[in-house]
Amino acid sequence: MYSVGIIGATGAVGTEMLRVLEQRKFPVSEIHSFASTNSVGKELPFCGKLHQIEELTAESFERLDIALFSAGSEISKRWREASRRAGCVMIDNSSAFRMEQDVPLVIPEINAHDLVGHNGVIAVPNCSTIILLMAIAPLQKLGRIKRIVVSTYQAVSGAGAWAMKELEEQTRLFLRGEAIEPTILPHPIAFNLFVHNSAINESGYNGEEWKMIHETKKILHDESMAVTATCIRVPIFRAHSESINIEFEGERPSIEAMRETLAQFPGVKVVDERGANYFPMPKDAAGHYDVLVGHIRHDISNPHAVDLFASGDQLLKGAALDAVQIAESMIEQGLLTK
């Protein structure tokens, strides 16, 4: 049994982390929730009992075996050393350490073996990267993937609980014909969409696109894999979708082989009913663990390429679930001593 801390427990991902630990019967001996000062003392439910939100200090880590961080990069950076000194394993949902060489970046179904090299910190990949790779990594056994062109349809949950509230509130205002003043997101999101609001680098990509490109190479251990991404925020609450074009180096697999391979992969569900025109949708992905994959077809523009469409819950497989699965995989691999 493990003493587990949730840093950012009142946030959109933190809330799901508590829920996922409970749903999956993670072997929790003690649960400790941490949040910002104004939440300290408030109570959160876990496994039928209420526990008080605590203030995070360096001493907190002495009481933790595992710390699940989801409070932004700054918080993760501030506490890494305290966590490491206390021998606590930090599973970090922020982008703070993802590209560091001794930090495994892990989607357990894909590269659980990378956990072995950990040095006290494991990073959860970007939510869009996770959903992309759940859809494409299974196909690698059917042939080497050479290039990926992906366009995202990202839910507002990726910008946190307040952004979800903002979508709801703006939509009400819009329907009443009232003016919208964005506060969390930079542009109106009600009945609108926009290029992801992370800074644009000198190559012209935004931060989110850059993460998808480079995290993919790291997770798949293939620096030569060519990836381009266009990341778009859409007025959806919590499931991301992605339109993915995959170019194989050699012959592309048959549709049947792709469906079978995807269906057998843990955490993936094939939703590909051509006759009924039923494919992955955020409404079906929201609240569920599986990444849905469908609209699978041979790309008519390139004899080596295929097109597909995926939806996955940004807060679950895109964040909280992946973090908990990392902890589970570490236990299985004997990497978490108690």
Place this chain on the structure above:
Amino acid sequence: MYSVGIIGATGAVGTEMLRVLEQRKFPVSEIHSFASTNSVGKELPFCGKLHQIEELTAESFERLDIALFSAGSEISKRWREASRRAGCVMIDNSSAFRMEQDVPLVIPEINAHDLVGHNGVIAVPNCSTIILLMAIAPLQKLGRIKRIVVSTYQAVSGAGAWAMKELEEQTRLFLRGEAIEPTILPHPIAFNLFVHNSAINESGYNGEEWKMIHETKKILHDESMAVTATCIRVPIFRAHSESINIEFEGERPSIEAMRETLAQFPGVKVVDERGANYFPMPKDAAGHYDVLVGHIRHDISNPHAVDLFASGDQLLKGAALDAVQIAESMIEQGLLTK
């Protein structure tokens, strides 16, 4: 001056056709609006006067020089011969005749010259095709385009005025926590998105994707142009957006050259402010004639490719405006005799 008929005058596109004719001071001698039986006798405004909606008969065409059709393929097919016999020019917004060899498929800024060969019927391309081509055709003068990978973010207006009402009504129900029963669109659209609801063909593409692929080749007169498309319906009222990856045959143009070339092209507005993270958005495209193009960057995954993002009003440049521009271009070219 020309006697102009609008077939489908009460629909989402028909309404805009009347407005666009008025805004652009199209030389109208008489306006005739036609709609389904239950609208006959109702009045519509045009240039400050009301006129009655009429019932369409074969004789109607005797009184028309130009008939702008936007009432679906079946209606267009039913009246083609009557229109042709009466010497009326049919400008058809449906997909009924688009791929017929003697029917010009025209975006006037791109292939107005194709109007010369018309045989009484001119087709307006699919809305998603128009927005795609407005963004890419200008770039052809910078180098031959070899392949296009496009993913759409399509507004509900493409499914008509009732679908727009459905989005509004479903959103209200959703926010009140009430059950949603889709009636016009096949799946819930409030805070959801889905693969375009046109039939899937044996290649696995839906009808909308197939149109984008094949209409592009026809309009650009390049059967060898490779195109793949993924068409997605999003909860947006009236502007479509598209994430477009363009592969050039030779060297790709510089960002600056692309911005300049696009900015000079009539009907295109470059919205590409990297510092402010301001790019094309449906909220800025809705109600405007121009197709907005931005987030222009060199694709890091392919040394010959570029990525960009476009938004355009589906009802205007995607339909009504393009139809009226076709009529204007025919007058300019002396193809409409009065």
